[in-house]
Amino acid sequence: MKQDLQIATLAGGCFWCLEAVYQEVDGVHSIVSGYCGGTQSDPTYEQVCSGATGHAEAVNIFFDPDKVSYEKLLDIFFVIHDPTTLNKEGADIGTQYRSAIFFHNDAQKQHAIKTIELLQNSGVWDSQIVTEIVSASTFYEAEQYHQNYYRDNPNQQYCQFVVAPKLSKFRQKYLNNSKA
Helix, strand or coil: CCCEEEEEEEEEEHHHHHHHHCCCCCCEEEEEEEEECCCCCCCCCCHHHCCCCCCCEEEEEEEECCCCCHHHHHHHHHHHCCCCCCCEEEECCCHCCEEEEEEEEHHHHHHHHHHHHHHHHCCCCCCCCCCCEEEEEEEEEHHHHHHHHHCCCCCCHHHHHHHHHHHHHHHHHCCCCCCC
């Protein structure tokens, strides 16, 4: 892996959605789907889905800050999910689907706070933003079948009805048929 890559850890509903979108962002080197913010070591998908571990479905985004800024990653994050619904994204309900920014340093924390303040004051959202801003804890990589899920399963029903619309929204706002 390139030495000057940085990491962003975000949770905003199902990790398949976040992964699919960020895979299209120029400057993103790789993405790992997994679990963050909980108390149990090495949780499984089934354990996280039970809500008992406290983890959120999240993604680690490894990015080149010379090509894409952390602020841009946050901007995309707030476009592709609803940060005003507590422990819910669409039909996915539970603490594992909460909106969270897991910061890795003080600069990321400050950017997250500023971004949320600006969005809240802009009136973009009618309701209060409930996105958590918390220090990144141990990130556990999800099972292999969750990695590259949309790329490997584009015709799966959830991908067609949930992931594809988020990807389309992202492409319309950021790509205009080119990389973000």
